[in-house]
Amino acid sequence: MRQIFLSLATSDTARIASRIFRALPGTTVRWAYLGRDHGRAMQLAGRLGSRFERISYGTRFQALAGEWRDKYVSWIAAVSRNHRDDVVWWTSRIAEKNTMFDSLYHGICYLQIAVELMRDHDGPLPQISRNEK
Numbered sequence: 001m002r003q004i005f006l007s008l009a010t011s012d013t014a015r016i017a018s019r020i021f022r023a024l025p026g027t028t029v030r031w032a033y034l035g036r037d038h039g040r041a042m043q044l045a046g047r048l049g050s051r052f053e054r055i056s057y058g059t060r061f062q063a064l065a066g067e068w069r070d071k072y073v074s075w076i077a078a079v080s081r082n083h084r085d086d087v088v089w090w091t092s093r094i095a096e097k098n099t100m101f102d103s104l105y106h107g108i109c110y111l112q113i114a115v116e117l118m119r120d121h122d123g124p125l126p127q128i129s130r131n132e133k
Helices: 013-023 038-048 058-081 104-120
Strands: 004-008 029-034 052-054 125-129
Touching: 013 038, 029 038, 029 104, 038 052, 058 104
Parallel strands: 004 125, 029 052, 029 125
Antiparallel strands: none
């Protein structure tokens, strides 16, 4: 039976691991950190321990980001035309067209990665995402 566990990166890692191991005794669990903070991902990997195997999706993320970049920028430009005089819109992260900054664009790409991971991997799959401050 497939189980998916979702958590924020700021959650209590030891408690998460304990709950997963109680639910799935003797199982190696594959997991993914959905965020841009590599240091945080490495910290989580160290805390989770050897029964957790981190899924690498960097190559797929870069390919996806390249595939969707032009469509995203065009979409944001079209939406922005409706907010021509709206200062709040232009200062929001949603209006940001630079795909190098952390933005809605990255969230969309991480969501697609999560969908693909759930579709392509059997067994339990914890997914830990960043926490916006």
